Amino acid sequence: MFLKRLEVIGFKSFADRIGIDFVPGVTAVVGPNGSGKSNVTDAIRWVLGEQSAKSLRGAKMEDVIFAGSDSRKPLNFAEVSLILDNEDERLPIPYNEVSVTRRVYRSGDSEYLLNKQQCRLKDITDLFLDSGLGKEAFSIISQGRVDEILNSRPDDRRSIFEEAAGVLKYKQRKKKAEHK
Ligand code: ATP
Numbered sequence: 001m002f003l004k005r006l007e008v009i010g011f012k013s014f015a016d017r018i019g020i021d022f023v024p025g026v027t028a029v030v031g032p033n034g035s036g037k038s039n040v041t042d043a044i045r046w047v048l049g050e051q052s053a054k055s056l057r058g059a060k061m062e063d064v065i066f067a068g069s070d071s072r073k074p075l076n077f078a079e080v081s082l083i084l085d086n087e088d089e090r091l092p093i094p095y096n097e098v099s100v101t102r103r104v105y106r107s108g109d110s111e112y113l114l115n116k117q118q119c120r121l122k123d124i125t126d127l128f129l130d131s132g133l134g135k136e137a138f139s140i141i142s143q144g145r146v147d148e149i150l151n152s153r154p155d156d157r158r159s160i161f162e163e164a165a166g167v168l169k170y171k172q173r174k175k176k177a178e179h180k
């Protein structure tokens, strides 16, 4: 499984529709401070279901929608799509290519799509659980997160290792079953 393409419109600083194609190997995003590098990883975490506005460096979820600039009006929605290569079927879904889309409107309405079909947030989180990719996955380490991991309580640190080892899924299922 690898990231093939990211498409963004109206998300944070990206007013115009942009597409980033990832090629096998290492991709480095460079640019001056404030040019939107971290917004790229925020977009990836957001499309994978991030629900915390704070962790996306905003106060409320609406803050991910392009807020306007001197020359442009604010937009009414933000949309991000992530296209993954799934030839190795690491994602348990019988498609060689998987696209995940999230859209949010200023009204607060939001939508999730899996291969362009509307779905629930849970379908997306379930799909990525254990894949090594996901909003909480150790595969995305943002500025300050290394310190956070080192300074975290043993219990929290343990869950990071549990996700890495792939046991988190079973723990979450067990917890759910116990609540029924
Ligand atoms: P650094 O090198 O300092 O880490 P960076 O390239 O990672 O910078 P980002 O944090 O990705 O930069 O981008 C910050 C920019 O995004 C700021 O200029 C901010 O105004 C802009 N921005 C964030 N949210 C929005 C929004 N909703 N609408 C318009 N612009 C936004």
Ligand code: MG
Residues within 6 Å of the ligand: 037, 038, 039, 143
């Ligand atoms: Mg940054």
